[in-house]
Amino acid sequence: ETGHITFDPGFANTGSCQSAITFMDGEKGILRYRGYPIEQLAEKSTFVETAYLLINGNLPDRSALTRKSVMLNDFSLLHEDMKAFYQNFPSKAHPMGILSAMLNALRSFYPELIDLEEDLNQTFLRLISKVRTMAAMAYKISRGHATVYPRSDYSYCANFLHMMFDNPVIPYQMKDDLVQALNVFWILHADHEQNCSTAAVRVVGSGKVNLYAALSAGISALWGPLHGGANQAVIQMLESMHREGFTPAQVIEKAKDKDDPFRLMGFGHRVYKTYDPRAKIMKKMCDKVLAILNIKDPLLDIAMGLEEAALNDTYFQDKNLYPNVDFYSGIVLRAMGIPTNMFTVMFAIGRLPGWIAQWREDALDPNQRISRPRQVYTGETIRDYIPIGDRK
Numbered sequence: 019e020t021g022h023i024t025f026d027p028g029f030a031n032t033g034s035c036q037s038a039i040t041f042m043d044g045e046k047g048i049l050r051y052r053g054y055p056i057e058q059l060a061e062k063s064t065f066v067e068t069a070y071l072l073i074n075g076n077l078p079d080r081s082a083l084t085r086k087s088v089m090l091n092d093f094s095l096l097h098e099d100m101k102a103f104y105q106n107f108p109s110k111a112h113p114m115g116i117l118s119a120m121l122n123a124l125r126s127f128y129p130e131l132i133d134l135e136e137d138l139n140q141t142f143l144r145l146i147s148k149v150r151t152m153a154a155m156a157y158k159i160s161r162g163h164a165t166v167y168p169r170s171d172y173s174y175c176a177n178f179l180h181m182m183f184d185n186p187v188i189p190y191q192m193k194d195d196l197v198q199a200l201n202v203f204w205i206l207h208a209d210h211e212q213n214c215s216t217a218a219v220r221v222v223g224s225g226k227v228n229l230y231a232a233l234s235a236g237i238s239a240l241w242g243p244l245h246g247g248a249n250q251a252v253i254q255m256l257e258s259m260h261r262e263g264f265t266p267a268q269v270i271e272k273a274k275d276k277d278d279p280f281r282l283m284g285f286g287h288r289v290y291k292t293y294d295p296r297a298k299i300m301k302k303m304c305d306k307v308l309a310i311l312n313i314k315d316p317l318l319d320i321a322m323g324l325e326e327a328a329l330n331d332t333y334f335q336d337k338n339l340y341p342n343v344d345f346y347s348g349i350v351l352r353a354m355g356i357p358t359n360m361f362t363v364m365f366a367i368g369r370l371p372g373w374i375a376q377w378r379e380d381a382l383d384p385n386q387r388i389s390r391p392r393q394v395y396t397g398e399t400i401r402d403y404i405p406i407g408d409r410k
């Protein structure tokens with residue numbers, strides 16, 4: 019009669035499940051999508067090919083890849099009323115809030131989420147294509163620029179840069195190695211086992227809700243600064259160091275202060291207790307993208323100084339705190355000209371195939387059950403009702 023239930027770790031961990039999609043070893047810093055090491059995919063694959071791998075389980079052959087690429091371009095346009103829907107948001111609305119709402123709205127314009135495999139594949143491609151278009155359209159509308167339509171001769175990533183930055187006044191100079199850098203950026207973000215937002219997609223999806231609503235939940239979960247919002251928070255941290263002249267030592271001390279809610283953004287990870295393998299690749303990409311664009315970003319020097327100070331500090335060493343994927347990613351996006359408030363949208367576009375693959379893994383599992391975490395009850399034991407006149 020203590021009012022407590024027996025604690026069963028199996029129930030209490032919302033995200034605990036079996037999955038054949040992504041493998042992580044947090045001690046060794048290993049990340050593989052369907053068995054392929056992230057380092058090989060970042061070097062040799064494209065985002066569209068990696069999305070196909072995550073969702074379907076194997077690398078596509080040439081004809082499948084060509085077919086999917088054509089379909090991604092075919093699906094890239096939006097209903098005019100989708101644009102009208104977007105334009106009703108206040109100008110200060112955060113793009114992540116808009117994206118989450120638009121995902122659910124998309125269901126109303128494309129209700130044909132049918133359970134048959136081939137239709138699901140159409141829906142997956144439609145989502146991967148339209149979320150990219152929505153992001154680019156949101157950027158253009160926020161700047162009062164005309165929407166730029168995708169080109170059928172451009173790849174998925176090239177079309178994103180085209181839709182974001184091209185305009186008749188100053189035509190965008192497409193650079194192949196920048197397109198490749200965007201492919202790598204989205205490959206690195208494509209999936210990550212049962213992280214907060216993926217767990218949200220699976221938990222919401224387990225109630226047999228439609229895919230659009232489950233993805234909308236994933237986008238909302240990703241938004242937070244402890245999760246996908248960290249890339250925006252890292253840049254804001256580095257900018258304040260640049261503006262106020264805070265030294266790495268000062269920032270490290272502030273991050274260690276238990277009475278201060280400040281955390282070193284872009285550092286630490288629930289699973290990785292060593293360097294995040296994605297951060298290693300992202301750090302190299304910083305140098306590459308800045309060189310392509312001939313940019314000298316003082317924030318990169320500040321970030322590297324901060325990393326060195328943290329890695330040499332016993333607090334961070336004892337707690338196994340290393341840079342994660344978000345520590346350098348914002349510098350890459352900033353160099354590309356992506357506005358800071360769209361950094362997490364960029365993370366969401368990359369993570370979409372992973373969410374879809376994880377939702378699909380449950381949706382196609384005949385034994386899948388609704389997620390129902392349990393708890394350890396710490397409240398009052400049983401007591402009788404007190405009439406209002408007798409309450410103190």
Ligand code: SDX
Nearest residue numbers: 210213244245246248273281282283284285286287288337
């Ligand atoms: C992502 O799960 C995923 O896979 C996520 C992700 C993905 O691809 O989906 O990898 C993407 O979300 C990366 C993480 C981005 N967030 C940040 O960079 C925010 C800063 N990081 C921290 O808030 C934290 O490290 C988390 C949120 C990432 C992890 O939180 P945990 O696992 O709950 O770790 P914790 O808070 O229990 O920390 C353990 C200890 C604590 O100290 P003690 O209570 O033991 O004394 O380490 C300290 C924390 O105070 N700590 C930090 C710190 N991170 C942890 N102290 C200072 N700065 C930090 N960044």
